[in-house]
Amino acid sequence: MSADIEKKNQKNNNSDSCLQLVIEVLQETKADDISHIKATPNRPLVCDNMIIVSGRSTKHVSSIADKLISYLKQKKIDVHGVEGLLASNWVLVDLGDIMVHIFHPESRKLYDLESMWT
Secondary structure, X not given: OOHHHHHHHHHHHHHHHHHHHHHHHXXXXXXXXXXXXXXXXXXXXXXXXXXXXXXXXHHHXXXXXXXXXXXXXXXXXXXXXXXXXXXXXXXXXXOOOEEEEEEOHHHHHHHOHHHHHO
């Protein structure tokens, strides 16, 4: 197997296991309406996987984000960036191959990313 193919397979395995970890943490934090959008040739995204969830309040949104970030750092998974944590209407956690959008219900309805990307 060539080094490039082996590297790509390793990246996909790491991405898939990270994706599963992220979803498990989101379920444990009681995130609502977990939606997973995977990039395809017909639906290119800026990342391989996009996860969209809702919290019940701005406090719940920030709590979900904090626990997710904390868990990922504990597992030594790079968090490339976090946006929106102070206002907590829409928090974006950038993991490179995975983008996690954590919305307050009203903001999720307003921006409607699922319709845009599916």
